[in-house]
Amino acid sequence: MINDEELIRRCQQNDRSAQKVLFEKYANKMMATCMRYCKNQEDAKDLLHEGFYKVLTKIDKFKGNSKIDTWMTRIFINLALNKTREGRYKYNHYEYDPKLEQPSEDEPEDSRQVEAHEVLKALKELPEKYRLVLNMYAVDGMSHKEIASKLGISVGSSKSRLSRGRVMLNALLKTKKRL
Amino acid sequence: MDNLQHIDDLLKRASQEPANAFVNDSDWDIIEKKLERRKIRIYAIWVFLALVVASTSLFILNSSRTSQNKQRVVNTESSQTDYIHTNNKTEILASDDYTLSEEVTETENAGDIKRSSEYKQPTVEMNNQSSENIVDQSSHQQEVSNTSNQFMPSSFKELFSSKTLVQRSTPNFSVNLEYTPTVLVKLSRLDRTASAIEQAINKKTASNYFEIGYSFTPSISSKMLGENSSLSGLINKDYYDKVAANESSAFASSTGINIQYHTKTPFYVSSGLYMTQRTESVDYNYLIDSAPAINATTFAEIDGYFPIVPESVVYTGSNSYHFVEIPLNIGYKQAISRNFEMRTEMGVSYLALLNMQGKKSDATFLRLRDITELNLRTRNIAASISSGIYYNTSRFALGVEPTFSVNLNSMTSSAYQNELDQNVTGNPIQVRPYNYGLNISTNFKLNNK
Numbered sequence: 001m002i003n004d005e006e007l008i009r010r011c012q013q014n015d016r017s018a019q020k021v022l023f024e025k026y027a028n029k030m031m032a033t034c035m036r037y038c039k040n041q042e043d044a045k046d047l048l049h050e051g052f053y054k055v056l057t058k059i060d061k062f063k064g065n066s067k068i069d070t071w072m073t074r075i076f077i078n079l080a081l082n083k084t085r086e087g088r089y090k091y092n093h094y095e096y097d098p099k100l101e102q103p104s105e106d107e108p109e110d111s112r113q114v115e116a117h118e119v120l121k122a123l124k125e126l127p128e129k130y131r132l133v134l135n136m137y138a139v140d141g142m143s144h145k146e147i148a149s150k151l152g153i154s155v156g157s158s159k160s161r162l163s164r165g166r167v168m169l170n171a172l173l174k175t176k177k178r179l
Numbered sequence: 180m181d182n183l184q185h186i187d188d189l190l191k192r193a194s195q196e197p198a199n200a201f202v203n204d205s206d207w208d209i210i211e212k213k214l215e216r217r218k219i220r221i222y223a224i225w226v227f228l229a230l231v232v233a234s235t236s237l238f239i240l241n242s243s244r245t246s247q248n249k250q251r252v253v254n255t256e257s258s259q260t261d262y263i264h265t266n267n268k269t270e271i272l273a274s275d276d277y278t279l280s281e282e283v284t285e286t287e288n289a290g291d292i293k294r295s296s297e298y299k300q301p302t303v304e305m306n307n308q309s310s311e312n313i314v315d316q317s318s319h320q321q322e323v324s325n326t327s328n329q330f331m332p333s334s335f336k337e338l339f340s341s342k343t344l345v346q347r348s349t350p351n352f353s354v355n356l357e358y359t360p361t362v363l364v365k366l367s368r369l370d371r372t373a374s375a376i377e378q379a380i381n382k383k384t385a386s387n388y389f390e391i392g393y394s395f396t397p398s399i400s401s402k403m404l405g406e407n408s409s410l411s412g413l414i415n416k417d418y419y420d421k422v423a424a425n426e427s428s429a430f431a432s433s434t435g436i437n438i439q440y441h442t443k444t445p446f447y448v449s450s451g452l453y454m455t456q457r458t459e460s461v462d463y464n465y466l467i468d469s470a471p472a473i474n475a476t477t478f479a480e481i482d483g484y485f486p487i488v489p490e491s492v493v494y495t496g497s498n499s500y501h502f503v504e505i506p507l508n509i510g511y512k513q514a515i516s517r518n519f520e521m522r523t524e525m526g527v528s529y530l531a532l533l534n535m536q537g538k539k540s541d542a543t544f545l546r547l548r549d550i551t552e553l554n555l556r557t558r559n560i561a562a563s564i565s566s567g568i569y570y571n572t573s574r575f576a577l578g579v580e581p582t583f584s585v586n587l588n589s590m591t592s593s594a595y596q597n598e599l600d601q602n603v604t605g606n607p608i609q610v611r612p613y614n615y616g617l618n619i620s621t622n623f624k625l626n627n628k
Contacts, residue, residue: 016211016214019211019214020207020211023206023207023210024207027202027206027207028202031201031202032194032195032196033194035201036194041201042420043420044201045201045206046420048202048206049206049209049210049213052210053210053213053214053217056210056214057214057217116192116193116195116196117193117196119189119190119192119193120193120194120196123190123193134186134187134190135190137187138186138187138190138191139187139190139191139194163183166183166184166186166187167183169186169189169190170183170186173189
């Protein structure tokens with residue numbers, strides 16, 4: 001099995017077979033990222049294609065200061081945020097329910113009882129502004145300062161959106177469980 | 180909300196689940212196609228850059244050559260006088276029975292003497308004339324010579340190793356040169372070519388003249404999409420994916436009468452009257468399953484979407500837009516050989532939209548409409564640039580020029596009536612077409628004496 005270093009070196013030389021190996025190795029992981037940032041599978045697929053195209057055409061700029069998948073994930077996230085800014089996803093439909101923003105009196109959802117796909121499904125139902133911050137903070141490990149900078153909002157807004165996003169996600173998971 | 184920190188853990192765990200079901204080989208095929216297209220684009224850019232560099236080099240080389248040639252003529256005129264005076268002595272002439280080959284005798288141009296004298300010091304015999312007379316009577320020799328040894332290829336220089344005495348004479352003096360006949364023949368040809376170019380340049384700059392002719396430009400028509408910032412809220416969430424992504428470039432053309440006015444300088448003015456066609460291919464195949472809920476106060480923003488009975492839009496065709504085009508360009512020309520010159524033009528065009536045919540989906544509701552309903556702008560301004568090679572004769576000029584033009588304004592009109600509210604005008608999408616193609620012109624020269 002070819003190691004990442006060799007794979008990257010060959011990709012930097014535009015070796016098509018190496019590029020395909022890189023795709024096969026990281027496509028699932030990147031698709032998971034795409035799915036978190038997009039509302040539907042079609043958008044996620046588009047993002048996956050654009051993201052890998054960008055990764056493969058910019059890979060000569062990868063200096064090896066981080067893991068390749070970390071670098072790739074950043075590219076995918078930046079692309080997703082760019083698309084959001086361009087308005088490609090800004091009219092994604094969601095059923096707005098004010099009740100979701102009310103703090104729940106019940107106990108928090110037990111993480112051990114929730115399936116991953118349910119969490120992701122619930123995540124997609126969140127309004128985009130909350131979903132983005134939740135993704136960036138909770139999953140991708142960005143700081144509020146970084147999130148604020150990337151989304152063009154204040155640090156306070158980032159914190160507030162994170163908090164509301166958590167409340168809404170928790171409420172959604174409980175609702176689904178009851179159903 | 181600290182008790183909800185576990186949500187973060189839930190998300191992290193969920194995000195680590197693989198997404199196997201969603202990725203397959205067709206995804207790689209799509210990416211590979213994109214990479215291949217990029218590769219072709221890069222090749223095309225390199226070829227284009229190579230052409231630009233080659234053309235520019237020719238242009239610069241020729242400019243410096245022309246100026247050096249002019250300088251050479253001046254230098255030769257002055258140095259000839261000095262030379263005659265300082266070499267005012269009798270040398271043994273080459274034998275009278277020396278004969279040049281037929282090719283060599285073509286070098287009748289007395290200017291050869293001056294040019295050759297720069298390669299090898301000639302010897303001069305005075306034929307019972309004073310040197311002053313010689314200078315006076317040899318003045319006619321200064322008409323053509325303008326080739327210098329710095330333009331001579333190294334392969335020619337090697338030929339100088341063999342020495343052949345060549346006698347050149349006028350009624351008043353003779354010059355003996357030790358060169359091979361082959362060198363002289365080749366130098367003579369270079370000389371004639373250079374002088375022909377200079378004559379061509381001098382001739383063209385000697386008087387103003389018109390060129391009129393037929394011009395045809397096959398091209399590829401495409402467009403740049405933008406958003407009207409005040410109405411971008413009216414762009415449907417699916418517009419880019421379902422509509423814009425399925426509108427593509429198509430073949431276009433422009434044909435008409437081309438008029439150029441050439442001045443005494445290298446600059447000229449170009450205009451004409453053209454029928455220009457721009458096109459776009461559309462290949463829609465999508466479902467409208469939701470309708471936008473428009474903000475009832477501003478009518479300029481979509482608040483959300485509500486589901487509707489799905490409506491299918493399937494249409495494949497080519498939309499065409501016909502214009503009358505009147506360009507006004509400033510051009511610059513530079514001779515690069517006896518018959519070829521490089522011309523570069525840039526300027527603006529006025530395009531009046533005459534008619535249009537086809538169908539196109541709107542940006543808000545994604546419904547298919549006749550393009551006449553889109554209320555496109557009928558008066559347009561475009562900028563264009565072209566640069567290419569012309570083959571010139573005394574009466575005709577035949578040119579081939581890569582050309583690029585782009586609309587300076589959006590084709591979509593600010594007068595477009597929003598069907599939601601009569602008080603809201605303008606199209607949320609801005610469209611600026613552009614063309615790149617190859618202009619082929621055949622011009623007839625008038626007043627070119």
